[in-house]
Amino acid sequence: MIPLFIALLHAGGVLPLGLLQRLDDVLYDARLRATMPRTLDERIVIVDIDEKSLAEVGRWPWGRNRLAELTDELFERQQAALLGFDVVFAEADESSGLKRLRQLAQGELKDQAGFAERVGQLGSSLDYDAAFARSLQKRPVVLGYYFTSDREGRTSGLLPPPVMAREALEGRPIRFTSWNGYGSNIEQLARAAPIAGFFNPIVDGDGVVRSIPLLAEHRDRHYESLSLAMFRTLVGLPAVEPGFPRDGTVSRSYQGLESVTLRLGQKTLSIPVDDRVAALVPFRGPGGPAGGSFRYVSAADLVGQRLPPGSLKGKIVLLGTTAPGLQDLRVTPVGETYPGVETHANMIAGLLDGKLHVRPDYAVGYEVVVLVLAGLTLAFALPLLSAAKAVGASVAVLAAVVGLNLWLYLGAGLVLPLASALVMVLTAFALNMSYGYFIESRSKRDLANLFGTYVPPELVDEMVKDPDSYSMAATNKELTVMFCDMRGFTKMSERMEPVQLQHLLNQVFNRLTDIIRANRGTIDKYMGDCVMAFWGAPVETAEHGHLAVKASLEMANAVRRLNEEHRVQGLPEIGVGIGLNTGMMCVGDMGSQVRRSYTVIGDAVNLGSRLEGLSKAYGVDIVVSETTRKIAGQFAWQELDRVRVKGKEQAVAIHWPLAPADWLEPAQVDELKVWGTFLRAYRAQDWDQCDVLLLNLRRMNPKKYLYELYSERVASMRLLPFDPEWDGATNFETK
Known part of the structure; x- marks a missing residue:
């Protein structure tokens, strides 16, 4: 009962054990790696700002004129269906020198004839932000931005409109991931492409990215992630609503959502989320260009128009980076240098397939039920069983717990706690074995010590199974x-x-x-x-x-x-x-x-x-x-x-x-038959027949001393008279 009690304290949050949480994460990672499809998703393409692109185009950030060319290439020549940016444009692009030219036209060169007019003529071509904004306008584009948390709550750029009003939560204290600052795109770009999503993941305590919040909170307003924003754009921008439990049994103080609901007219789609309104990233396989989950295209090839026209027709395109210097590599369950852009690609693929694994809000209740059933079974069964049967019972309970967990994971996409039940079962078994060894097996050890010097180990093993039967x-x-x-x-x-x-x-x-x-x-x-x-x-x-x-x-x-x-x-x-x-x-x-x-x-x-x-x-x-x-x-x-x-x-x-x-040879069988006849003649005192039979026996086996012994006896007893009282026995008076 001790392991059960401690496990219940952990499950109920009274005595949370960090080691068990880490073990749960490790078990989840193992399940994820074992069940990944490891196949190519041809719907999504990642345009990679890789080392090759930095070498050819120049160091990041690139001029917005380059990005405008890249955007035009994707939509005009390649005919992409949707473009998402896993980068943020937080500052104006001054690389063209237009700002300095305008300062000169209004300052020291204002008296220069025609200079100000010429600067005005060049304004449209040298305003790279405007050029990029024009390429984004009226196109299916989703910009990216990030949230931050610091003491001062710094902000920059223009946030997109929130996707869900506070009033929709009906006053329920939902535990959204919350930030007090952000870094978003400059206003000119944000207005040209008003749909945007944050690309912050959730980093667990061990530094691993396993999930992404679909909705996050900033100053009582709720914003969508980059992957959700791109998915909504693909399906017609449905409204975002909170999905509460439908049976009405949960009180209004409940601090979680069952799902995020997308509503478009009469159609609804529910996306399951955990208590942080997040979803686990459904990783398809190892990350990066060689990972085989998504097609990677170097941004340099697009800028240089080296890709045949229509190569990306109808594709969902994500622009991101795998270059180590740009610091968008994450530690994930499937790799320690996993491209951040690919986490969003995995999430979009999961949303499209309707296959997102989630830690449900009732995970604690499930954990408590499993712990109680498994713990009580072991607590009452183990003390009554022998060591071998106790091992079998523990293995059976362990298999039932793991089997149920895997069945719910594979069949329903539910990620439920497993570590506490595993540790409880193993600890209960270990305690039972220790108790049996130190307390109950004392008599068995005494018996083994007592008989060990006389009896083979195999017999001692049999004896200790029931020591009370031996003394x-x-x-x-x-x-x-x-x-x-x-x-x-x-x-x-x-x-x-x-x-x-x-x-x-x-x-x-x-x-x-x-x-x-x-x-x-x-x-x-x-x-x-x-x-x-x-x-x-x-x-x-x-x-x-x-x-x-x-x-x-x-x-x-x-x-x-x-x-x-x-x-x-x-x-x-x-x-x-x-x-x-x-x-x-x-x-x-x-x-x-x-x-x-x-x-x-x-x-x-x-x-x-x-x-x-x-x-x-x-x-x-x-x-x-x-x-x-x-x-x-x-x-x-x-x-x-x-x-x-x-x-x-x-x-x-x-x-x-x-x-x-069955080992005797035919000659030996014949010899024994003759010997039997001899003994009958010997006990009948028929010495003549004995001599004949002994002669035959000594011919069959001349080296056998037994026949020589009886030859001497027959020779001695022939000298004695027939004794009707003789029973044929030989008397030995010495020990």
């Missing part, structure tokens, strides 16, 4: 235990340096431990050259027997590969003996106050230890009990014997896992 308290469970002992370790310890022996032992343990952990096993302890592990606790695993057998096969193969490396390096080879048993065991945290460990105890554990010792006796690397074999499955087995180990009266069958069941 170190002792309990009885069916588990599978493994004892793995290295063969030849004692002999190696006598021949190797301690450090070298330590390195070798660590190398072996690292490989074996990685395999155990990869198969979800829990390391119980290391005992000299032996490692003990078990499966099925603390995380219950239904296939604990299968995983234990799989791990034992991989460990045996890993030792074989390690021995190949040792042979290359000249190091001693090692052997391995592994015993596996499944049964009920007591598992839990056991030990003294000085030292404790998470371990297993019980008869089933002792049997697993005994089986590991039998691996050497049978010449195999893995010995598995019958109980483990039954639950493991999916492997090819060779039964080794039935044994009765020390401390156990019950005989148990022991097996050797050869490989996964």
